[in-house]
Amino acid sequence: xxxxxxxxxxxxxxxxxxxxxxxxxxxxxxxxxxxxxxxxxxxxxxxxxxxxxxxxxxxxxxxxxxxxxxxxxxxxxxxxxxxxxxxxxxxxxxxxxxxxxxxxxxxxxxxxxxxxxxxxxxxxxxxxxxxxxxxxxxxxxxxxxxxxxxxxxxxxxxxxxxxxxxxxxxxxxxxxxxxxxxxxxxxxxxxxxxxxxxxxxxxxxxxxxxxxxxxxxxxxxxxxxxxxxxxxxxxxxxxxxxxxxxxxxxxxxxxxxxxxxxxxxxxxxxxxxxxxxxxxxxxxxxxxxxxxxxxxxxxxxxxxxxxxxxxxxxxxxxxxxxxxxxxxxxxxxxxxxxxxxxxxxxxxxxxxxxxxxxxxxxxxxxxxxxxxxxxxxxxxxxxxxxxxxxxxxxxxxxxxxxxxxxxxxxxxxxxxxxxxxxxxxxxxxxxxxxxxxxxxxxxxxxxx
Numbered sequence: 026x027x028x029x030x031x032x033x034x035x036x037x038x039x040x041x042x043x044x045x046x047x048x049x050x051x052x053x054x055x056x057x058x059x060x061x062x063x064x065x066x067x068x069x070x071x072x073x074x075x076x077x078x079x080x081x082x083x084x085x086x087x088x089x090x091x092x093x094x095x096x097x098x099x100x101x102x103x104x105x106x107x108x109x110x111x112x113x114x115x116x117x118x119x120x121x122x123x124x125x126x127x128x129x130x131x132x133x134x135x136x137x138x139x140x141x142x143x144x145x146x147x148x149x150x151x152x153x154x155x156x157x158x159x160x161x162x163x164x165x166x167x168x169x170x171x172x173x174x175x176x177x178x179x180x181x182x183x184x185x186x187x188x189x190x191x192x193x194x195x196x197x198x199x200x201x202x203x204x205x206x207x208x209x210x211x212x213x214x215x216x217x218x219x220x221x222x223x224x225x226x227x228x229x230x231x232x233x234x235x236x237x238x239x240x241x242x243x244x245x246x247x248x249x250x251x252x253x254x255x256x257x258x259x260x261x262x263x264x265x266x267x268x269x270x271x272x273x274x275x276x277x278x279x280x281x282x283x284x285x286x287x288x289x290x291x292x293x294x295x296x297x298x299x300x301x302x303x304x305x306x307x308x309x310x311x312x313x314x315x316x317x318x319x320x321x322x323x324x325x326x327x328x329x330x331x332x333x334x335x336x337x338x339x340x341x342x343x344x345x346x347x348x349x350x351x352x353x354x355x356x357x358x359x360x361x362x363x364x365x366x367x368x369x370x371x372x373x374x375x376x377x378x379x380x381x382x383x384x385x386x387x388x389x390x391x392x393x394x395x396x397x398x399x400x401x402x403x404x405x406x407x408x409x410x411x412x413x414x415x416x417x418x419x420x421x422x423x424x425x426x427x428x429x430x431x432x433x434x435x436x437x438x439x440x441x442x443x444x445x446x447x448x449x450x451x452x453x454x455x456x457x458x459x460x461x462x463x464x465x466x467x468x469x470x471x472x473x
Contacts, residue, residue: 059271063291066269068327070249071239071295072154072334073256077248078236079338080196082111084125085231096133096226098124102215104205106395106403113392114337114449117404118381119144119202120214122221126197127229128176129255134187135199137169138220144204144378144453146345147221149174152194152252153260154334155323156342162378163345163454171224174199177257195255200339204379204453206408239296242288246273299335300391306332311468312355313450316340316348318460336393347376347455352447355468360448362441365425365472368448373407373418375464378453381406382422385449386442393447398440399428411436424448424469 084094100122105115115121126133137147137160146161160169171187176195183189201221205214232251237244253261253276261267261276273284306317306329319325320333321342333340340348352360360366374380383404385393395403405412405422413436414420423429423438450466458464 059287060291060294062269063272063287064294065327066272066274067288067291067295068331069264069266069269070245070274071299071331073152073249073252074236074239074245075334075338076150076152076154076196076198077232077252078239079112080125080198081232081236083123085235093229093231095125095127095229095231097223098122098199098201098221100215100218100221102211102218104403106401107397110394112338113335113394114340114385115395116202116381116451117383117395118379118406118408118451118453119204120218122147122201122203122218124199124223126174126199126223126226127231128174128179128192128195128197128227129230130227132173132175132179132181133226134184134224135172135174136220136222136224137172137201138217139167139169140203140217141167143206143214145202145217146341147199147201148339148341148345149190149192150198150200150339151192152196152256153323154321154330154338155193155325156321156345157192157323158190159345161345176255177260193257193260194252196252198339204408207410240292242285242292245292246288250275295331296335296391299332308462310462310465312353312357313349313351313466313468315462316343316350318343320348321345336391343455343460345454347450347452347459349450349466350447351450351466351469352445353469354471356471358471360424360441360446360469362426362443362446365423365427366469367472368422368424368469369419369467370421371415371417371419371467373420374450374452374466375456375459376452376454377456379407380450380452381408382439383449383451384424384439384441385447387445387447393449396440396442396446400438400440402439405437405439413437425472 086093102120104117104120109115144162146159148156149158150156160172173183173187173189174197175189175191177193203214203218205211232248234247234251236248239245306326307315317325317329320329321340354360354366381404384396386396387393412420421437423434424441425438426441426443429435429438452459
């Protein structure tokens with residue numbers, strides 16, 4: 026049972042350790058650079074906090090939604106648009122099915138149909154925000170089945186006909202993506218989507234502290250400490266999480282030696298750094314920043330993992346989908362809807378499933394969301410209806426706030442907001458030449 030965490034209990038830790046915050050850093054001692062330790066602790070903790078915050082937003086019981094939604098799939102049977110603001114940087118390529126699994130009291134049984142006529146994936150993500158297992162087009166050749174999703178402490182017999190998927194945390198996000206070809210394809214895709222379901226699960230044991238704001242150090246550390254109590258101790262040992270104990274991060278404890286002011290400063294510094302984008306640690310070519318090859322997986326660095334948690338939560342690993350992001354043009358100037366631009370692809374991006382380029386507007390917190398526009402168009406890709414293609418399969422995309430005067434160019438128009446915007450490129454099931462950087466996107470050219 027997770028210890029009930031209260032603001033009073035955390036404040037008690039503050040009072041007991043006030044002297045530590047006032048103590049000077051000592052050369053050669055363990056606190057030679059206390060800011061660096063808090064900064065590292067923030068990068069470690071932020072993805073865990075965001076996992077908990079979004080899980081609570083999606084599945085916890087509220088006054089408006091008295092019945093919780095843990096351990097069940099909810100299906101979004103429309104493509105994401107400008108009203109989709111629960112998760113940063115959504116795609117406009119697939120319909121989603123999402124289940125926040127709480128395995129504290131036992132495993133959950135999940136059933137997934139065989140789907141071989143389109144791209145699909147069901148990614149299982151742990152509380153570190155690592156995709157640790159997949160079912161789908163690439164991972165299982167389109168085969169589904171029945172799967173037992175279990176937490177780190179579970180030991181038991183796997184029922185006949187089921188395959189075990191074991192997580193390093195008792196909290197798992199199962200996120201399914203199904204490609205939709207066109208409007209006529211929607212009803213069949215939705216019928217497939219509805220067959221993805223949780224067929225058995227124990228009652229959840231939700232966190233005793235509600236994630237309110239990562240900028241509140243009491244709430245931030247309290248939530249992360251509660252989450253650490255639901256994570257494999259072996260995995261925490263591998264990450265050397267114990268080194269953060271002087272900052273107040275302690276597995277499952279509500280009596281953390283929390284230092285409010287150092288944490289407040291570390292959170293402020295950390296969020297400022299993360300707002301540079303979700304591909305920290307990647308490679309920039311022609312103004313496009315390609316995601317770090319370890320994105321979405323256990324080998325990602327704390328900085329990459331934290332950047333993804335802020336502005337690309339639930340990003341897939343590179344063999345499933347490759348990402349690149351641009352917020353500057355060929356001259357290095359910030360993309361802004363006050364100007365018009367063109368992006369000229371001379372050939373189709375090399376991938377086995379499909380590709381798209383989506384347009385987002387950044388909010389004050391650095392999260393990215395679609396922009397309302399008269400076409401209700403939020404991305405352009407190889408499946409965009411009516412798109413004009415050049416010889417050899419290339420595409421010229423027009424980016425502007427106002428519609429093009431030439432009616433024939435509207436087919437390739439991606440509307441921008443009146444101010445700053447970002448572009449995100451996705452290639453699902455990318456070829457090796459794309460994964461290894463042998464194929465690159467061209468720069469975004471401003472139109473005079």
